[in-house]
Amino acid sequence: MTTVATDYEVVIGLEVHAQLLTRSKMFCGCSAEYSAAPPNTHVCPVCLGMPGVLPVINRRAVELTIMTALALDCEIPEQSKFDRKNYHYPDLMKGYQVSQYDLPLSRDGWLTIETEEGERRVGVTRVHLEEDTARLTHVDGPDGSFSLVDVNRSGVPLMEIVSEPDMRSPEEARLYLVKLRQVLRYAGVSLANMEEGNFRCDANVSLRPRGSSSLGVKVEVKNMNSFRSVQRALEYEVERQTRLLDGGEAVVQETRGWVESEGKTVSQRSKEYAHDYRYFPEPDLPPMQVNRELVSRLRAALPELPDEKRRRFEEAYGLTRYEAELLVESRARADYHEAAVAASGLRGDARLQRAKQVANWMLGDMARLQNAQNVDIEAVRIQPEQLGQLVAMVEGGQITGRSAKAVFERMWREGRSPHEIVAEEGLAQISGVDELRGIVERVIAASDRAVADYRAGKTEAVQFLVGQVMKQTKGRANPGTVRDLLLEILQNG
Amino acid sequence: MALTRDEVLHIAALARLGLSDDEVARLQGQLSAILDYFERLKSVDTEGLAPTSHSVPLVNVLREDEPHPSLSCEAVLGNAPRHEDGFIKVRKVLE
Ligand SMILES: [Zn+2]
Numbered sequence: 001m002t003t004v005a006t007d008y009e010v011v012i013g014l015e016v017h018a019q020l021l022t023r024s025k026m027f028c029g030c031s032a033e034y035s036a037a038p039p040n041t042h043v044c045p046v047c048l049g050m051p052g053v054l055p056v057i058n059r060r061a062v063e064l065t066i067m068t069a070l071a072l073d074c075e076i077p078e079q080s081k082f083d084r085k086n087y088h089y090p091d092l093m094k095g096y097q098v099s100q101y102d103l104p105l106s107r108d109g110w111l112t113i114e115t116e117e118g119e120r121r122v123g124v125t126r127v128h129l130e131e132d133t134a135r136l137t138h139v140d141g142p143d144g145s146f147s148l149v150d151v152n153r154s155g156v157p158l159m160e161i162v163s164e165p166d167m168r169s170p171e172e173a174r175l176y177l178v179k180l181r182q183v184l185r186y187a188g189v190s191l192a193n194m195e196e197g198n199f200r201c202d203a204n205v206s207l208r209p210r211g212s213s214s215l216g217v218k219v220e221v222k223n224m225n226s227f228r229s230v231q232r233a234l235e236y237e238v239e240r241q242t243r244l245l246d247g248g249e250a251v252v253q254e255t256r257g258w259v260e261s262e263g264k265t266v267s268q269r270s271k272e273y274a275h276d277y278r279y280f281p282e283p284d285l286p287p288m289q290v291n292r293e294l295v296s297r298l299r300a301a302l303p304e305l306p307d308e309k310r311r312r313f314e315e316a317y318g319l320t321r322y323e324a325e326l327l328v329e330s331r332a333r334a335d336y337h338e339a340a341v342a343a344s345g346l347r348g349d350a351r352l353q354r355a356k357q358v359a360n361w362m363l364g365d366m367a368r369l370q371n372a373q374n375v376d377i378e379a380v381r382i383q384p385e386q387l388g389q390l391v392a393m394v395e396g397g398q399i400t401g402r403s404a405k406a407v408f409e410r411m412w413r414e415g416r417s418p419h420e421i422v423a424e425e426g427l428a429q430i431s432g433v434d435e436l437r438g439i440v441e442r443v444i445a446a447s448d449r450a451v452a453d454y455r456a457g458k459t460e461a462v463q464f465l466v467g468q469v470m471k472q473t474k475g476r477a478n479p480g481t482v483r484d485l486l487l488e489i490l491q492n493g
Numbered sequence: 494m495a496l497t498r499d500e501v502l503h504i505a506a507l508a509r510l511g512l513s514d515d516e517v518a519r520l521q522g523q524l525s526a527i528l529d530y531f532e533r534l535k536s537v538d539t540e541g542l543a544p545t546s547h548s549v550p551l552v553n554v555l556r557e558d559e560p561h562p563s564l565s566c567e568a569v570l571g572n573a574p575r576h577e578d579g580f581i582k583v584r585k586v587l588e
Contacts, residue, residue, distance in 0.1 A: 022558045029561030039579040040569045044561075048569065060558035081546055088509045090583045138585055148580035151569065276507055281546035286554045 006245065008207040010238050011215060012173045013165035016180060017158050018190040019132065019198040020064045025155040026131040027055030027098065027285075034135075034152035035196065047155035049093030055284050057082075061129060061157035062288065064189040065105050067298050068159060069127040071187045071305055074109030076295050081287040082129075085277045090147050091133040093154050101279040104128035105290070111163075111183065112307060113175040114325070122176050123164030132156040159190070165204065165215065170234035174227055177201060182306050186331055194226055201230055205237045207245060216241075216251065221265055223257040233258035237265055309334055317341065317355035326363055333377045337362060339384035344392065357391040365405065369412055381415030382408075390418040402475035403427045431478040433485060436469070439477070440485045443468045454490055462486055496525045 025032050028046035046053045066076055083101035109124035134154040136147045161180065167173045181199060184192040192199040201224055206216035221237055224230045236258075241251050256265035281287075304312070306328050313324035313334070328334045340358045341351065366380065366387075390411065394404045399422055410421050422428055430436055443465060444451060453461040462483065469482045501521050505512045512520065566579055575582040 024558050024560040029556075029559065030563045031560040038566070040566050040581070041579075042563050043566075043569045044563050048564075056554060056556040058558050059555040062555065086507070088507070090586055137580070140585075145585035147583050147585045148577060149583060150580055276503075278507070283547065286547055286549065286551035288555075289552045 007210045008242055008245065009210045009212070010168055010170075011165045011206045011208060011218075012167040012170070012234060013204040014163045014167070014173060014176060015202045015204075016161045016163075016177070017132075017200045018068075018161065018184055018192055020061050020157040020159055020190055021188065022058055022060045022064070022157050024058060026058050026061055026129075026157040027155055030152075030155065032156045034150075034156060037152055039148075039150040040152060042152045043154070047093065048151060049095070049154075055098070057285060057288070058157060062105065063294075063298055064157075064187075065127060065129045065159050066290065066295065067187050067302055068161070068184065068189050069106030069109060070295070070299050071183050071302055072106075072109035072111055072124045072127065072161070074106035074124060074127055076106050076290055077103065078290055078292075079103055079287065080105045080290060082282040082285045083279045084282050085130075085279055087277060089133075090149055091136050091154075093134060093151060097130060097133065098282055098285070099130035099160075099279075100128035103287075105288075111176060111179055113172065113179050115172055115175065120166075120172070122166040122172075125162040125164055127159060127161050130158050130160060132158040165206075165218075170231045170238065173203060173234055174231045177227060177230060179306070182329070186303060186305055188303070197225075203230065203234060203237075205234060205241070206251070207238065207241045217253050219251065219253065219265075220255045221258060222255060222268070223259070225260070229258060229260055232263065233265060236263065240265070303331070313337075317359070318352040319355065319359055323359050323363060326367075327359060330377065333362070336377055336380075336384050340388040340391075343385035343388045353395070354388070354391060357395070358387060361387055361391065361408065365408055366412075369409075381413070382411045383415070386411060386417050393418055393422065397429060397431060397478065398422070399427055399429050400475055400478065402470070403429065406475075427476060429478050430473055430476050431481050433481065436473075436477060436481060436485055437489075439469055439472050440482065440489060443472065444486070444489060451490065462490075496521055496528065 019032075022032050024030060025042075025047055028044050030042045030044050030047055031037070032042075034042055046055050069076060080100065081103045082098050084096040085099045085101070086096045088095055104126045105128055107126040109127070110121045111124060112119055112121055132153050132155065135150045135152070137150070139146050139148060163176065167176055181192040181194075184190045184199070190198060194200070203221045203224070204218045205221060206218035208214060208216040219237060219241070221233050224233050237256070244251055252267075255268045257268050258265050309328045310321070310324045313319050313327055314321055317324075317337075319327070327337050337355070337358055340362075341355045344351070344354050346354050366382070369375070370377070370380065390404060390407060393399050393407075394401055399407065399418075403422075407418050407421050407425075407427060410416070410425075411418060414421075447465060447468060450461045450464050454465075465486050466479055466482050469477050469486075470479065498517055498521060501517050501524060502512070504524070505517075505520075570576040570579070570581065573581040
C-alpha cells in the first residue's frame with residue numbers, strides 16, 4: 001500500500017505597519033523626523049510617558065489613515081476611538097501603546113493583486129492608527145547585555161493595515177506587499193520603505209488540506225526586513241509546516257522570528273503566557289466622530305491610483321497591459337511618460353505612435369541603465385521632453401535608430417538635448433543620394449566577392465553590402481536609401 | 494468576587510512586579526474589593542442607553558500637524574539611572 005502525501009492549501013494573512021508622512025508625532029508636537037536626528041532629541045514629556053501629560057490627536061495622521069482606507073475601498077465608520085494596549089517592554093515608555101481596538105478608523109476593504117491566474121482581491125480587515133515605539137539597539141559588553149533606548153521614534157504616527165487570510169502562496173503575499181506599497185506611495189501617505197523600517201510586515205501562516213474550509217493552526221512570523229526576506233521566510237515556513245504535518249506531527253501555535261543569515265525561522269518561545277493586553281478606552285483622548293463631509297473631501301484629495309492609471313494608460317496610449325503596468329509602477333515614472341508624450345503636442349495616431357516609442361525607450365534602454373546604475377526615475381538626467389525630441393528625430397528620419405542609441409547614452413550621461421549632441425557629433429542621418437553615391441560605389445568596388453554572389457543570384461549579398469555602407473558611415477546612412485542605391489548601381493553596372 | 498492567588502500572580506507578572514507571599518495575600522483582598530465595587534455598578538439599570546467609552550462630552554479634539562520644540566537631550570536623560578552616548582541604557586530584555 002502506498003501513502004499519498006496530503007495536498008495542502010497555504011493560508012497567509014499579513015499585518016503591515018506603515019509610518020505616516022506627518023511633520024509632528026501622533027500625540028505631541030515633537031518632530032516625527034527621527035531617522036537622521038541624534039538620539040533622544042525629539043522627545044517631550046508626552047512621548048516620554050511622563051505622568052500628568054495630555055496627549056492630543058494629530059489631525060493630519062487621522063486624515064492620512066482615512067485616505068489610505070479609501071484607497072483600499074474600506075468603509076469609514078462614523079464613530080472611532082483610541083484604546084490603550086497594555087504591555088511592558090523597554091521600547092514602550094508608558095507601559096501601554098495607544099492603538100485602536102474595537103472602533104478602528106476603517107474596516108472591510110480590499111486590494112487587487114495580479115496573479116498568474118488573473119486578478120484576485122485580497123480582503124483588508126481594517127486600517128487603524130496607533131503610535132510607534134522607541135528604538136532599541138542591543139549591545140553586549142563585558143559588563144553584561146544592554147539595550148540602548150532612543151525615544152525619538154516613540155509616538156511617531158503608525159498605521160496598521162490588517163489583511164484577511166486570503167493569500168494562497170508566499171508569491172501572492174509578496175504581490176500584495178508590492179501593491180500595497182505602491183498604493184501607499186501613490187496616495188502620498190507613507191514613504192513605505194521596508195529597508196528603512198517605515199514599512200514593516202508580520203505574517204500569519206497556516207496550512208489546511210485542500211478543500212477544507214476550516215483554518216489550520218497558525219504561526220506568526222516576524223523580523224522580515226525586505227520583500228525578499230518575506231518571501232523566503234514564508235516559503236521556509238510552508239515547507240516546515242508541510243514536513244511536520246506529513247510526519248504526523250502537530251504545528252504549534254507560536255511566534256517565530258526569521259533569521260536572515262541562517263535562512264530559517266526560529267521559535268520565540270520566551271513568552272510563557274499568551275499576551276494579555278487588557279485593552280481599554282484611552283481616557284485622555286476623546287472619541288472621534290468622522291463626519292461624511294471630511295470623508296468626501298479626503299476622497300476627492302486622493303490622486304489617480306495605480307489600477308485606474310494603468311487602465312487609462314492602456315486606453316489613452318494604446319499600450320499593452322504589461323507595458324502600462326510597468327510604466328505606472330510609480331507615479332514619477334508614469335508622470336515622466338506622460339510629460340514626454342504631452343511635450344510633442346501630437347494628436348490621434350501620431351500621438352499613439354509617440355507614446356509607444358517613448359514607452360519602448362523607457363522600458364528598454366532607460367530601464368536597463370537605471371537598473372545597472374541604480375538610478376530612480378526622479379534622478380534620470382534626460383528630461384521627458386528631451387526623450388520626446390529623440391523619438392521625434394528618429395521618426396522624422398533625422399537620425400537612424402542605430403545613432404539614436406548612441407545619442408541616448410550620451411543624453412543619459414550628460415543630460416543634454418539630442419539636437420545638441422547630434423549636431424556636435426555629426427550624427428545626422430545621411431539620406432542624400434548624392435552624398436551616399438560615392439560611398440556606395442567605393443563599397444561595391446571593394447567587394448568583388450559579394451558582387452559576384454549577387455550576380456549569381458544570391459540576393460542576400462545585398463544585405464552584406466548595406467552593412468558595409470553602414471560601417472563606412474558609422475551607422476548614419478539611411479538604410480533604405482542605401483539599399484535602393486545599391487540595387488540601382490548593381491543592376492545598371 | 495474573590496480573586497485567586499494565581500490571578501493575582503498573573504496580573505503581577507503582566508505588570509512586571511515581584512510580590513512576596515504576604516503581598517499576594519493582601520492584594521488578593523484589595524483587588525477583590527475593587528472588583529466588588531464594579532459588581533455594584535453593574536446593578537445600575539442601563540436599559541436603552543448607548544455604551545459610552547468616555548465620561549466627558551467631548552469629541553474630535555485634534556491638533557494641527559505642526560512640530561514644536563522638544564526637550565533638551567540632557568533633560569530627557571535627566572531621569573534615566575543610566576545613559577550612554579545620548580541613549581538611555583537599560584538591562585537587555587528579550588521578548
Ligand atoms: Zn513628544
